Amino acid sequence: TAGSSDITVAGDWTSSGGLIGKSALDLDGSTESVDISSSSSLDNGVMVEGWFKFALGIDNSFIMSHDPSDLSLFYYSSANQLVVGDNNGGSPQSYTFIPDNKWHHFAINTSFDLYLDGKLQLLIDTASINVGSNNLFIGMRNEGDYHFQGQIARISIHNRSFSSSE
Numbered sequence: 617t618a619g620s621s622d623i624t625v626a627g628d629w630t631s632s633g634g635l636i637g638k639s640a641l642d643l644d645g646s647t648e649s650v651d652i653s654s655s656s657s658l659d660n661g662v663m664v665e666g667w668f669k670f671a672l673g674i675d676n677s678f679i680m681s682h683d684p685s686d687l688s689l690f691y692y693s694s695a696n697q698l699v700v701g702d703n704n705g706g707s708p709q710s711y712t713f714i715p716d717n718k719w720h721h722f723a724i725n726t727s728f729d730l731y732l733d734g735k736l737q738l739l740i741d742t743a744s745i746n747v748g749s750n751n752l753f754i755g756m757r758n759e760g761d762y763h764f765q766g767q768i769a770r771i772s773i774h775n776r777s778f779s780s781s782e
Contacts, residue, residue: 640667643755645677645765650754652773662687663778664752665723665731666771670715674765679722681758682750689724690762691715700738701728711737719769725777 641648668679670691679689690699697710711730723731730738754771755764 640669640767640769641755642767643764645671645675645763647763649756649763650768650771652752652754654750663723663725663774663776664771665721665774666754667719667721667769668764669717669719669767671766672715672717674715676762677764677766678753678755678757678762679764679768680724680771681753681756687724687728687752688757689722689730690757698730698732698737700724700730709738715766723778727777729777 641650643649664680664687666679670677674691675693677691677693679691681688681690688699688701691697691713692699692710695710696712696714698713699710701709709728709730711732713732721731721733728738729736751758752773755768756762
């Protein structure tokens with residue numbers, strides 16, 4: 617984990633037995649989210665990883681979001697796609713994904729590269745961006761909408777991007 621940051625969990629969320637016997641946040645898509653305050657220790661790149669399991673019948677939903685860099689991971693339901701990158705009208709990249717009520721591991725870095733279940737799915741390789749100056753949101757878009765429906769577990773934020781072999 618990177619430096620010290622305040623973490624705020626909002627909404628009327630619950631936890632349950634989740635991944636490998638650990639607890640997971642149960643998010644119902646209404647108001648629950650996690651807000652991780654900014655930290656200068658994240659100024660030189662970051663890798664965010666964790667586990668998610670979508671609820672069946674999920675609508676558009678953010679797993680994670682950051683502003684202004686728009687480092688985000690978003691599920692676009694009408695196209696069955698995970699969208700990585702700019703959530704404010706820029707040039708996002710997408711990967712076909714159909715929710716299957718199973719746990720999936722994700723890792724996304726500040727070059728917007730997406731690893732899903734240990735496999736590189738999107739190699740976008742843009743210039744590294746600074747995420748240390750603004751909050752990171754888990755379970756919603758940075759603007760407070762598109763709340764996640766399902767479970768999220770074991771989120772880790774690293775103050776460096778990992779190599780493909782890691």
